[in-house]
Amino acid sequence: MSPRNSVLEASRTRQRIVDRGLALASVDGLEGLTIGRLATELGMSKAGVLGHFGTKEGLQLAVVDAAAEMFARAVPQRARGVPPGLAHLSALCEAWVSYLEQELLxxxxxxxxxxxxxxxxxxxxxxxxxxxxxxxxxxLSIHIRRAVTVGDLPADTDPDQLVYELIGIMLALNHSLQLHRDKQAPERARRAVRRLLEAH
Structure with missing residues (x-):
């Protein structure tokens, strides 16, 4: 195998480990993510898994980075091209609900x-x-301030408070989906977001 192919294969193996680790950590937490379990599930040795990250903490950080990339693709990148203001903020919130609704993990x-x-x-x-x-x-706060600047939201809008309330809606949505398997929860979240933004 050429050096170039070796590097490519190592990169693919690392990605497989991270992808599987992300799925496992979404259920069992990052502390429940063990080198031994990953090695068994991927048909690798513990040393083979650990060699890509150095330590368990290195693996955990790689999984956190992968989760951030997944979220970026599913939420902010989906709102690209939407004009700044309330339209963009609404598109972000819709993408956020959709991200949770799809249960990608x-x-x-x-x-x-x-x-x-x-x-x-x-x-x-x-x-x-x-x-x-x-x-x-x-x-989120930046997009709220832009909505204020273009006149879509009142000048006295408190961005920090609005961010707090939007996050609360999404936490409730995730809770309802995961703990209660409530299929109506995404639409409830959408209504809650609409009411919140309209109230401003």
Whole structure:
């Protein structure tokens, strides 16, 4: 095998590990993600899995990055091209509901699960999760401020409060889908978002 093919094969193997790890972590959490289980499920040795990440923490961080990429493709990238203002904010929220509704991962929203798992811990994994959450909140706030600027939302709109309430709707949606298997929950979430934005 040529060096180029070896690098390509290593990259593909690493991606397989991360993809499987992401699916498992969405159900069992990042702490439940073990090198041994991944090795067994992928037909690899523990050393073969660990060699791609160095440590379990390295694997966890790679899985968090993969989850962030999945979310970016499913939500903000779907709203690209929509004009700034309320239209863009509404498109983001619709993509967000759709992302949860599609259940792309067996355990539902990855970040909801791991935020609860790591919220009272320290360390690089917790910092990565908190950092990504902060970035998403900032992005939502930016789109709300743009909606204010173009006159779609009132000048006295509190972006932080609106972000807080939108996140609350999505947390309730994920909870209803995962715990109660409520098929009506996505439409309830859509109605809640519409009412919230119309109230402003």
């Amino acid at each position: 067996p355990g539902g929203c990855f970040f909801t699960a791991v935020a609860a798992e790591f919220d009272d811990r320290g360390g690089p994994v917790r910092d990565a999760i908190a950092g990504l959450d902060s970035l998403w909140r900032r992005d």
